[in-house]
Amino acid sequence: MDHLLREKFGVYRCDGFGICRGGYHFKVSPCPMFVGSDGFESHTPRGVITIARGILEGSLAYTKEIADLVYRCTMCGNCRLLCGAEYEDGGPMIDPAGVLLAMRADLVENSLVPPPVRDFFKNVHRYGNPFGEPAEERGKWGEGLGLEEYEDHDYLFYVGCEGSYDERGKRMAVALSRLMALGGVSFGILGEKELCEGNEVRMSGETGLFQWLADRLVLRFTERGVRRIVTLSPHAYNAFRNDYPALAGGCEVVHYTQLLRDLLRAGRLRPLRELGARVTYHDPCFLGRRNEEYDAPREILRALQGADLIEMPRTREDSLCCGGGGGNFFTDMLGGGENSPSRMRVREAHGTGAQVLVVACPVCAKMFEDAAAAEGLDGALAVRDVSEVLLQCCSG
Amino acid sequence: MNRETGEHRHPLYEELAAIVGEEHVSDREIDRYAYIRTPSWVLGRVPGLVVKPADAQQVSEIMKLANRTKTPVIPRGGGASLGGFPLSDEVERSILIDLARLNRILFIDHENMVVGAECGVSLSHLSTEVGKKKLHIHTVDIPQYADSLGGVLSGFNGGGCPSDYATTGEAFHFLLGLEVVLPSGEILTTGAGSGTNIKQAQAADRTPGSPDMTGMFVGDAGVFGIKTKAYLKLYPRAASLAYGAFAFEDFEAMKAVFWKLMETDPLYYTRLVAIKPQWRDTWSLFYVIRDAEELVRFKADRLAALCTEGGGEKVTNELARKIISSFSGRQLGKSYASRGKFLYFEHPMKKGEAVDYFLRQEAFLDRRFKEAGVEGLITDRVRYLVPKERHMILVGDLVFWDVTTLSAEQVERLARISHEEAEHVLENGGFLEQHQGLETRISASYWSEAYRAFMKSIKKALDPNHILNPGLWRL
């Protein structure tokens, strides 16, 4: 339990108040791990911290049950915000997700990770992506678009694993490429030389594998002299921004919504066609809560004619996670069901009267599309990405 | 299925699963273990099994089963109370009832200004829902985000301090009636329910034809029964709000204004706190007024006139916010975690004696901190006086320590000072409410013999098998 020992301070600072379990003004807790469960205290952030304390004090030992529990967390960061326990300088104090991360790292070291997580790591290690797809297929999504391999372009478009291999993600990657071309952005991709950036690997406690990925990617970036990266996924954005110290200073990282916003501001994209729809926007955890970018996507949506933007009750930092973070998109440790966060969220979106649920993340897009189908909302609520709706309004 | 596979298999698992459904019962170690944590400094013991009933009927069946088998039962709401947890060896085979599924709001009756809700509902959800109809319930301040309705009525004097404590008193004054599952499993309705001579399903008042038996269950820490429904008075939500603070160079001058404000009719402040954080040299009077817009203006002007006449000087709103944030709202949680554990001394005292008493307590603490060699480790300290309606004043001294710098021995010394302080309160004519941080066991250790015998006889009559929260209040 070396990693947990290092997190000891966080464990003992928890005052046991349980605000992380409640949901402020909402009947339902915002914790994805809790809402989709049978509702026992063990599935709350306070509960997990209590279990961590039990491990530290020798009353409990890591077991399969504990492993199954801690891999349900999506690392959405809602608990940290609810706790409100921050240093006066604003930095986080009690970060339940940090405690969970330490527990995950211990489980990795003790080979106690659940089989789906083990398979996820195996795929990333063997193929460079969690889908277990061949590396040569990585750039195929862009065939026919006339994309260039990155050389001396202004931007490296880091497509990521979902954008490269997942059908839903690929559609987003295509839309974004078209928009960048329309806006005259000079960009290139790495194609089959691209590699998983490892955000979910890190969030799953496999720090060794994460480092292995990061070292290789950084090398590829530096060899090519990459100075600016635009990411499709907020997860990659998060990793590059916060967990790739080698990139700090020398390389600017933006999420694609920030780039598109700038193109709109500069008049390089002109959304002249009406959207004509009521839309609501879902803040992805790794863009919003973890990196505090709430406004860029909204600014884009507000620039669209005939887009009536209605906010969901839980919005911005209160946004409910789609359930796909922390590796869950690949491992599905959280499981589905009526009370899964993604299904709750599409019900909330539908409840606003919106016809389109707009997202800015390939993980959220896939999670919500599946959830909308499971809820029977196929015809009533479309799940679209910011780039897709913007492209619709920009194309002649 | 949440069934323990190891040696700890609870003998009542199957019977409880038949009552509530298999997914709502667990005897798995991790599910049981997680419940030992509350904000109390003392960890609880691991219960034998956890069950999540859906309604009063299921709670009743669980209680009947527990009685038949003489199994201890521990009700649980938000788990945010500091009142303590049963600690006997018996807890190992206990049933912990997590009431979170009893979370329905039964009705919001705007015309008759009553709300009815199940007791597992979170206070913040309840107050948000009534707020949507421009109505208000008196709930606690910060912990409403964690507390359940039943938990708050059971713990901390039964509802403790709403944010408008100064003018309205404790929240339980606004309770009209309860539905309670008695330890026997019987379901009883008190007060505004239909339990006494009321033929209607819903009566409008707390005492319709019997002694106030609702009050018996208020603040009982769940030793007399399990609350499953509560009916509360509703109030119109104030349309407007003003806040601010006046600083006083002289404590006596501030006291004179404070007294005048407490005596003035009609009530014209909603919240009043005389406060001195460690980082300020002077005392300040902080106020929040909630009312209709024109009344707020009128009251704020009168308050300003009184304060200025009495030598107070208005501070900027930004400073006022900073002053009050050392003590209230989410800020308390923030300070608590960032600066470490606190010792919280807060006691009610008759208005006429409160200030002298406060100064004596303060001097006592200063002396003890000095003698124990820990005074240099204080990172922050907030002294305050809060009126409790007209007759009492809460005197408070909130002391923060940086836990990272404290040795185990120093923590021990602080715990000792906390106990000595309680003794000092009693010697000084004060009394110990079950106020933030005081375990029921500690409060009850000061009961007189006669009072203890009286409480024991009630407990015995209601709970002859001694199964509900055994040991709390030393019962």
Ligand SMILES: Cc1cc2nc3c(=O)[nH]c(=O)nc-3n(C[C@H](O)[C@H](O)[C@H](O)COP(=O)(O)OP(=O)(O)OC[C@H]3O[C@@H](n4cnc5c(N)ncnc54)[C@H](O)[C@@H]3O)c2cc1C
């Ligand atoms: C930092 C801090 C600040 C606080 N500030 C305030 C404040 O400003 N004002 C205020 O009023 N309070 C305050 N409190 C106290 C808190 O509101 C109470 O302790 C409250 O009782 C907690 O409610 P809960 O639902 O979490 O109860 P729990 O902790 O779950 O239960 C409390 C007790 O009641 C029993 N119980 C729970 N539910 C039921 C039920 N339905 N029927 C019968 N028994 C039951 C339990 O067995 C336990 O003995 C504060 C607490 C903390 C930690």
